Amino acid sequence: MITVKTYRGHIRNWKELCAELEIDPALPREEKEQEILVKAYQKWGGEMADHIYGMFAFALWDEEEKKLFCLRDQFGTKPFYYYQTEDGSLLYGTMIRDIIGQPGFKKELNEEMLQIYMSLTYGAGEDTFFKGLKKLLPGRYLIWKDGKVEIHRYWTPKFQPDESKSLEDWADEIHSTLKSIMPEVKTEDETVESFLSSGVDSSYVLAMSDAKMSDSCGYDEERFDESRLAKKTAELLGREHSVCKITPQQYFDIVPYVMYNMEQPLGDASAIVFTIACNATAEHTKICYSGEGADEFFGGYNMYRNAERYGENLKTFYVGNTNIMKEDEKKKILKHYNPEVLPINLTHEIYKETEGLDPLTKMSDVDIQIWLEGDIYLNVDKMSTAAGLEIRMPLTDRRIFDIASRMPSRFKVNEEQNKVAFRTAAAKVLPEEIAFRKKLGFIVPIRIWMADARYNQDVQRLFHSEIAEKFFDVDAINEIFDDYVGGNSDNWRKVWTIYTFLVWYEEYFVKR
Numbered sequence: 001m002i003t004v005k006t007y008r009g010h011i012r013n014w015k016e017l018c019a020e021l022e023i024d025p026a027l028p029r030e031e032k033e034q035e036i037l038v039k040a041y042q043k044w045g046g047e048m049a050d051h052i053y054g055m056f057a058f059a060l061w062d063e064e065e066k067k068l069f070c071l072r073d074q075f076g077t078k079p080f081y082y083y084q085t086e087d088g089s090l091l092y093g094t095m096i097r098d099i100i101g102q103p104g105f106k107k108e109l110n111e112e113m114l115q116i117y118m119s120l121t122y123g124a125g126e127d128t129f130f131k132g133l134k135k136l137l138p139g140r141y142l143i144w145k146d147g148k149v150e151i152h153r154y155w156t157p158k159f160q161p162d163e164s165k166s167l168e169d170w171a172d173e174i175h176s177t178l179k180s181i182m183p184e185v186k187t188e189d190e191t192v193e194s195f196l197s198s199g200v201d202s203s204y205v206l207a208m209s210d211a212k213m214s215d216s217c218g219y220d221e222e223r224f225d226e227s228r229l230a231k232k233t234a235e236l237l238g239r240e241h242s243v244c245k246i247t248p249q250q251y252f253d254i255v256p257y258v259m260y261n262m263e264q265p266l267g268d269a270s271a272i273v274f275t276i277a278c279n280a281t282a283e284h285t286k287i288c289y290s291g292e293g294a295d296e297f298f299g300g301y302n303m304y305r306n307a308e309r310y311g312e313n314l315k316t317f318y319v320g321n322t323n324i325m326k327e328d329e330k331k332k333i334l335k336h337y338n339p340e341v342l343p344i345n346l347t348h349e350i351y352k353e354t355e356g357l358d359p360l361t362k363m364s365d366v367d368i369q370i371w372l373e374g375d376i377y378l379n380v381d382k383m384s385t386a387a388g389l390e391i392r393m394p395l396t397d398r399r400i401f402d403i404a405s406r407m408p409s410r411f412k413v414n415e416e417q418n419k420v421a422f423r424t425a426a427a428k429v430l431p432e433e434i435a436f437r438k439k440l441g442f443i444v445p446i447r448i449w450m451a452d453a454r455y456n457q458d459v460q461r462l463f464h465s466e467i468a469e470k471f472f473d474v475d476a477i478n479e480i481f482d483d484y485v486g487g488n489s490d491n492w493r494k495v496w497t498i499y500t501f502l503v504w505y506e507e508y509f510v511k512r
Contacts (some may be wrong), residue, residue: 009056121267201291300414
């Protein structure tokens with residue numbers, strides 16, 4: 001007897017799996033997907049995820065074997081946590097709050113994570129900010145039996161460049177693959193909308209979908225506002241367009257809500273905007289598309305264009321998409337600094353896996369294994385869940401990654417452009433001005449707003465608080481803040497990273 005103990009996700013190839021595993025495809029979605037998990041486990045065991053496309057994290061109880069089997073998808077789109085109590089019990093689930101409220105859990109801060117956080121702005125690796133509480137990392141499954149935990153890795157990103165294809169060949173393969181995936185991402189009776197920025201990823205997804213409505217965020221500050229370009233894209237594609245205009249007061253007011261629902265601190269300023277977008281979009285739909293994955297798979301970040309000049313030096317410093325504070329800065333501001341806790345330690349095994357490959361591939365692999373899981377997918381999952389909105393990401397798919405894993409880096413990044421082959425594919429359904437538009441990133445006017453005394457009162461309060469004194473040299477962090485507000489530096493990211501940790505700590509260790 002196999003029982004589904006917990007499951008969150010969406011299985012894309014359910015039709016094929018229902019046929020292969022002899023499951024009634026007319027069952028309600030949740031019942032059908034749980035039946036797929038049970039029968040896939042019975043047939044394929046630890047290799048079951050090789051047969052499933054989608055987003056998923058789950059736990060199954062095997063009554064006959066008296067063991068718990070837990071698995072997280074290849075990219076970590078859905079979270080999974082576990083904690084062993086002193087008496088040998090295992091607490092587990094896809095939400096931290098479901099675990100910390102259970103008997104046997106001791107809520108203690110894992111202060112070493114703060115050092116990682118001050119550089120990366122998110123919690124990377126298997127440890128969390130709660131002592132003893134661990135993440136099951138992407139591409140792994142866990143077996144708990146007789147009081148013992150075993151972790152097995154069933155999937156590793158592998159890159160094998162194929163030099164036989166042209167740029168147009170790669171673009172055709174991307175386009176035909178996405179075309180085959182899109183019908184799986186929703187059923188015919190489901191109605192979806194699609195998040196839309198000015199970028200090619202979300203524009204391509206919208207163009208390939210049947211979503212009639214697109215959703216964007218905007219600001220009064222025109223140079224940060226992508227919604228105007230997004231509206232033009234929607235109009236070109238014949239779709240309706242909804243804009244959620246965000247004010248600075250609204251932005252700062254929701255920060256505690258975000259840090260509480262994120263469950264771990266996240267210093268990504270765009271997460272606050274995404275939260276407001278999810279809440280607004282959930283008022284008129286329950287499912288929304290988003291374009292995550294393409295940047296990491298196909299060389300989307302502007303810094304990737306520097307990959308060749310970094311060369312072998314990457315191993316000494318590249319820990320992912322963000323690196324806000326260096327070690328000497330952290331020594332200066334942290335009261336408890338451990339020289340053994342270094343972000344670069346998280347990448348050692350990843351660099352071994354990409355030995356002999358080019359620098360861009362190495363950078364991409366670090367971001368796929370660390371940044372995507374720790375920041376992007378965490379944000380998408382936690383804040384959409386809090387809003388009651390289901391986000392589906394068509395570009396985050398093993399079949400899309402398979403193309404990227406075989407594509408030589410010159411078709412990803414060149415001197416003039418990033419995501420070259422991907423943009424070429426998108427140009428099949430988008431005007432070239434959109435497909436090849438310069439990447440802006442999910443920009444937020446936070447660098448302006450946080451310097452404004454009308455909105456930064458809570459930042460000042462926490463920077464002078466007893467909470468801050470627990471962890472930081474208060475004079476040192478206020479010097480960073482004062483330099484930023486006074487226009488002597490652009491250190492808003494450092495201020496924001498410290499602030500979001502303090503807000504999160506207050507939510508979990510002071511208020512509750």
